Amino acid sequence: MNIEESLIKNRVFLQKILLQTEQEKEINFEQILKDLKKVKKQIKEIQKxxxxxxxxxxxxxxxxxxxxxxxxxxxxxxxxxxxxxQEIKERELLLEQDYSSISLRSKKDKTDQELNKKITKELVKTVNLMSDEVQKSAHILEILDGSSQTLEKTLTENYSVSDFIQMGHNLLSQIKRKEKFDFYLVVFGSIFFLLVCLYVFVKRF
Known part of the structure; x- marks a missing residue:
């Protein structure tokens, strides 16, 4: 499974979790916490x-x-x-109940409230950590993308420099060939001139 497929799968999974949170009466915080931790682990794997x-x-x-x-x-x-x-509802229930009822159920309610608060805090913490991981992954993508663009630019510049060097090399080769041709032309002209002078000298004397 590639990155895109894995992200699509996690997106669908997160959409299901979001739908679960819409059903407030039947919500299972413990299960949602497990599911979110599972997604968090998968996102870290995607990051790697x-x-x-x-x-x-x-x-x-x-x-x-x-x-x-x-x-x-x-x-x-x-x-x-x-x-x-939930906090507002709990306060309203406590206000509606009489004192005796509160004293009998206070211990159980307190335990339930503490458990719910603990799970909710853990959920919020997990959500924040997951958001950080997702943002970190997106940032890594941007850095890699920037590095790739820099590398491509450097390679393009290197190719341009290589082309320029090759052009310079070709020009130097042409100049050397021209210099050789001019040298041979001067030598040939000098020899021809000397031969003409020698011929004139011989004819006159």
Whole structure:
């Protein structure tokens, strides 16, 4: 499974978790926490794959990372809202109940409240960590993309320099050939001139 397929799978999984948070009465915080930790682990694996295989970075991958980050943030907001609603509901119930009823159930309610708060805090913490991981992965993609562009630019410049050097080499070769031709021409002209002078000298004397 490549990065894009894995991200699509995680996006669908996060969408399901978000739908679960919409059903406030039937929500299972412990299961959501397990699911989020599972997604977090998979995102870390994707992060390693991106670093090791630069070819897998695409615009679609960046978009999928943004989608996952948005879903994680929505889940975090929803969990926070549910937590606040539960706290308000608990206060209202306590105000409605009579003193004797409160004293009998206070211990159990306190335990349940502490457990819910603990799970919710853990959920919010996990959501924040996941969001950080997703953003870190997106940042790694941007760095790799920037490095690739710099490398491509450097290679292009190197090719240009190589072409320029090759052109210079060709020009130097042409100049050397011309110099040799001029040298042979001067030598031949000098010899011809000497022969003419010698011929004239012989004819006159």
């Amino acid at each position: 794959t991106i670093i090791n295989d630069k070819q897998q970075k695409t615009e679609k991958t960046k978009t999928l990372f943004k989608d996952c980050d948005n879903l994680i943030r929505q889940i975090g907001i929803k969990i926070f809202q549910i937590q606040k609603k």
